[in-house]
Amino acid sequence: MKTITIEGQIRTEFGKAATRQLRSEEKVPAVIYGGAQEVNFSAPAAAFKSVVYTPDFTVIDVQVGGKSHKCVLKDLQFDKVTDSLAHVDFLELVEDKKVVVTLPIKFVGTPAGVKAGGKLVTKIKSLKVKLYPKDLRENIEVDISALELNGNVRVEDVKAENVEIMNSPRIPIASVTLTRQLKQEEAAAPKAEAAKAPAAAAPAAKK
Template identity: 30%
Template structure:
């Protein structure tokens, strides 16, 4: 499934600096710079809501409309606020129709592996070369009924026509392992904590269980001593 083109009406930006960027964002716009193919960098502002929707898709193909002229571009770098849900700045790189570009495409897992297995996505994306106007949105990997010990490598991921794998062919994408029991997991955790020197305070429940076990042990020892005394008297 290829990306759809997203049309964004841009405006030339003449103010720069943090203050100007804040004013642009308050107006529900996003500061951006457009460059590439030997063109001088052009500083623009993009419509905030429409740009955020478009950039939800990785490798979104954008049609930037500036002063009546259209330019295809890809988002090279998207700077997002670490706390608030907004974009601070976008670097856009110019692309041409028919041009090949290098991109990282997300991997999506579908299906259910065999019972009592764990499916691990070891690498969440694949680096490929594709036409700028026909970049796959994602790669789907099917794991239906696969048993523990099964692995899916990069070379086994189905790519659409016109897309070339650039990642290592032997790169592990999906690994399917045997599900570990709760008891074994707790034992492994306890062993790892012991090796790391981690000690836990005894909970009230654990203390009660320990005291009960010690009491039962004392009773057994008392009974044993009594039997030995009876035998000596005999």
């Protein structure tokens, strides 16, 4: 599991003036929920880049006030005018408490339908799951090797040990569709067969 470390400082002042001061120093206010107590801190904006601007799921080790907090990203807020990062919420991982996170989907295998000339279309790229911290992983693997032409893999088809998937079971995750070339070939096939068929014998002329 990929872990990113962020070193911060405990916040002792709050309000708009204190927040403006932090931003003038290129720092971002943040909070950690879910543990024994709420922790308010700030850290340089650059420290959050590897957490915010990545498609990967990561565990964040927030080191603040002489303590280490294992967390996951919960929420992000951006400035409406400048689009810069304005606030970050983390959820602290507690060993015996389940956590809800969003994990990327990793497709495994080449679909049978793609080998037959079809095109793989992905519908969603991640799943919302509930699990204990010890069961956290970088992604959820979905085997699509048996996916046929015009077939679908749905949420209900995903098997992941010790993971409760919270998305609706019938939502499609991926499908294999006909390519334009394959459609043209299928459309041309009946015409080609008809052309090969022997012409019907002409009726005998009446005497």
